[in-house]
Amino acid sequence: MSKQKAVDNFERWAQLVQSIAETRGSNAKIELCANYLAQLSPSQLALACQYMGEGAFSNISGKRASIGSRTIGMAAADYCKIDYDIVFKACRTATGSSTETIQRLFENLTETRQKNILRHWDLAHISELAEKLAQTRARKDKQRILTRIWSGLSPLASKYFVRLLSQGSLRIGFESRSILQALAKIYEVDYEQLRYAHMLTGSIAKTAELVSTHSLDQAQFKLFNPIAFMLAAPIQSRSVKDWDTFIAEEKFDGMRCQLHAYGSKVELFSRDLNVVSNQFPELVDSFAIKDLPPVVLDGEICVFRESIIQPFQDLQKRMGVKKPTQALLSKYPVVFIGYDVLFLERESTVKQPLTQRRISIEKLSKTYKFPISSQHAVSSKKQVEQLFEQALAHGNEGLMLKQKNAPYSFGERKNHWLKVKQPSGSIDTVILYAQAGSGKRGGSYSDFTLGVSVKNDARYEEEFIPIGKAYGGYTDQEWKQLNKAIKGCIINRFGPTAQLHPEIVVELEFEAIQPNPRTKAKYTLRFPRFKAIRWDLSPSDVDSLEHVEMLFEEHQSKKRNPQKSSHSFLKPE
DNA sequence: TTTGTCTGCCC
DNA sequence: ATTCTGC
DNA sequence: GCAGAATGGGCAGACAAA
Numbered sequence: 001m002s003k004q005k006a007v008d009n010f011e012r013w014a015q016l017v018q019s020i021a022e023t024r025g026s027n028a029k030i031e032l033c034a035n036y037l038a039q040l041s042p043s044q045l046a047l048a049c050q051y052m053g054e055g056a057f058s059n060i061s062g063k064r065a066s067i068g069s070r071t072i073g074m075a076a077a078d079y080c081k082i083d084y085d086i087v088f089k090a091c092r093t094a095t096g097s098s099t100e101t102i103q104r105l106f107e108n109l110t111e112t113r114q115k116n117i118l119r120h121w122d123l124a125h126i127s128e129l130a131e132k133l134a135q136t137r138a139r140k141d142k143q144r145i146l147t148r149i150w151s152g153l154s155p156l157a158s159k160y161f162v163r164l165l166s167q168g169s170l171r172i173g174f175e176s177r178s179i180l181q182a183l184a185k186i187y188e189v190d191y192e193q194l195r196y197a198h199m200l201t202g203s204i205a206k207t208a209e210l211v212s213t214h215s216l217d218q219a220q221f222k223l224f225n226p227i228a229f230m231l232a233a234p235i236q237s238r239s240v241k242d243w244d245t246f247i248a249e250e251k252f253d254g255m256r257c258q259l260h261a262y263g264s265k266v267e268l269f270s271r272d273l274n275v276v277s278n279q280f281p282e283l284v285d286s287f288a289i290k291d292l293p294p295v296v297l298d299g300e301i302c303v304f305r306e307s308i309i310q311p312f313q314d315l316q317k318r319m320g321v322k323k324p325t326q327a328l329l330s331k332y333p334v335v336f337i338g339y340d341v342l343f344l345e346r347e348s349t350v351k352q353p354l355t356q357r358r359i360s361i362e363k364l365s366k367t368y369k370f371p372i373s374s375q376h377a378v379s380s381k382k383q384v385e386q387l388f389e390q391a392l393a394h395g396n397e398g399l400m401l402k403q404k405n406a407p408y409s410f411g412e413r414k415n416h417w418l419k420v421k422q423p424s425g426s427i428d429t430v431i432l433y434a435q436a437g438s439g440k441r442g443g444s445y446s447d448f449t450l451g452v453s454v455k456n457d458a459r460y461e462e463e464f465i466p467i468g469k470a471y472g473g474y475t476d477q478e479w480k481q482l483n484k485a486i487k488g489c490i491i492n493r494f495g496p497t498a499q500l501h502p503e504i505v506v507e508l509e510f511e512a513i514q515p516n517p518r519t520k521a522k523y524t525l526r527f528p529r530f531k532a533i534r535w536d537l538s539p540s541d542v543d544s545l546e547h548v549e550m551l552f553e554e555h556q557s558k559k560r561n562p563q564k565s566s567h568s569f570l571k572p573e
Numbered sequence: 574t575t576t577g578t579c580t581g582c583c584c
Numbered sequence: 585a586t587t588c589t590g591c
Numbered sequence: 592g593c594a595g596a597a598t599g600g601g602c603a604g605a606c607a608a609a
Contacts (some may be wrong), residue, residue: 066605090607137605137606138592138606138607139605139606139607140607169595169596171595171596171597173595173596175594175595177595179592215592232592233593239604312601313601313602316595316602316603317600317602318602319602320602320603320604321601321602321603321604322603412593412594413593413594414592414593415592415593437597437598438598439596439597440597441597441598446597446598447598447599468599468600469599469600469601470598470599471597471598471599471600472597472598472599510599514601516599516600516601524599524600524601525599525600526600526601527599527600528599528600529598529599541603
């Protein structure tokens with residue numbers, strides 16, 4: 001009995017998390033969390049925070065459970081002795097959540113209740129169990145271990161154990177920011193100071209440990225430990241009046257990269273702070289021979305061949321390849337284009353204004369001969385438009401506008417950096433299928449398969465064929481209207497998917513049209529989203545596949561300008 | 574061995 | 585990545 | 592003004608099935 005009441009019990013943690021999930025308002029959530037955390041010893045506190053904010057594994061551990069929703073769902077169905085496709089999926093469609101489904105099935109089926117013997121594991125043991133899952137390779141073995149774990153946990157704790165297996169948030173409206181606020185409250189420290197420590201350590205667990213032992217000052221920037229990237233918000237062009245407080249750079253369609261270097265040691269990190277050095281050995285080698293002082297650069301990796309920046313799809317062929325062959329390296333040669341410096345010699349430069357950081361990176365670029373972005377002073381909207389066109393002509397996505405006097409706001413998306421893009425286009429499509437969503441969208445149709453017309457197309461027998469899926473760009477009100485309209489045109493159901501009579505016309509916006517031989521249409525859209533529901537149009541107004549092909553050809557025929565008379569980036573010789 | 578499915582991680 | 589919503 | 596939630600396409604790699 002006493003064991004059951006122990007504060008370090010995972011069951012107790014799960015109950016706390018559940019009550020946070022059910023509580024409205026972030027201050028009330030923080031209060032609940034703080035009261036709970038205050039009872040824990042430093043090591044338990046660290047784990048409790050880590051589970052709430054980062055999952056079963058600390059962000060800096062690099063570990064993954066590598067178990068996806070399908071494997072888990074199948075295991076749950078097996079454990080409950082129900083059919084995965086018919087019962088589990090239907091239940092998930094109704095609740096909008098796999099883990100919610102797991103909790104309810106486990107609560108309500110006698111079958112599972114009989115197998116269930118509460119083991120009252122403590123927080124540390126949960127880590128060991130997750131570790132075991134991570135170390136197991138085969139999906140079948142993972143499933144076996146998972147069901148054994150479930151048999152020792154309550155249905156509620158089982159739900160949250162599964163959520164711990166995916167990285168990041170528990171989806172209870174309570175993320176690392178709130179956890180830090182709870183910690184700030186308990187230990188009466190400044191929230192900004194905690195956030196800074198969190199950035200430096202890269203881990204909630206470590207930050208909690210430091211604050212609870214009153215040693216926050218031990219959080220120090222360490223070279224080769226990445227820090228969170230500064231992010232950009234889309235521009236609301238009318239809101240910008242004081243153009244001259246910004247500078248402009250072209251927005252590269254590549255891969256964000258943080259480069260740490262000191263002497264012959266070089267490490268590259270992706271946007272999610274994963275190590276990607278192995279994927280780009282030629283970059284590592286080229287920086288290693290420069291013998292740089294201790295430095296951290298922010299920049300972009302792009303494929304660059306014959307003086308032309310190549311499309312993102314080319315880069316994708318390199319991104320996931322951990323041991324690239326020489327042939328691959330020469331087929332898709334890459335550059336690192338620097339545009340910011342976060343650390344130099346002995347000190348962090350993130351608090352300096354951009355102009356000052358720019359002076360540093362220009363000097364570094366000149367001395368050590370590496371490419372940096374071209375920067376332009378701007379003074380008017382018209383000039384921004386000109387630069388925008390030039391960026392597109394170079395094959396880039398658009399522009400970045402950066403406030404000259406802004407610091408490097410690591411891990412935040414503020415209006416200090418604005419991205420200027422322009423949707424590539426839009427087409428009128430018709431809804432062919434609808435699927436229920438998850439979370440707050442559970443139980444209603446929220447994800448739509450959209451089609452273009454092939455009525456007069458000799459290559460196809462159908463009237464419409466799918467061109468893409470979209471789930472956003474509509475408001476909650478439009479979502480309700482859509483669901484009402486859909487009820488009247490369902491002609492078939494395949495599990496959670498409803499096939500609709502083609503009636504509802506949607507103007508679909510996208511960033512690009514990509515050829516894809518694996519789909520029926522042979523083309524797909526990049527970043528498709530609703531632009532408008534066209535209640536005023538009928539299926540006969542829907543654009544044809546030929547129209548899509550024409551748009552693609554039109555775009556394809558535009559040549560990417562080589563980096564000759566004008567430059568997206570500067571490379572000192 | 575070959576082909577298909579699932580997963581993670583880029584955008 | 586994108587978008588909308590809630591705080 | 593910002594964080595959070597819910598979702599898109601495409602690629603390589605790991606494992607499963609044929």
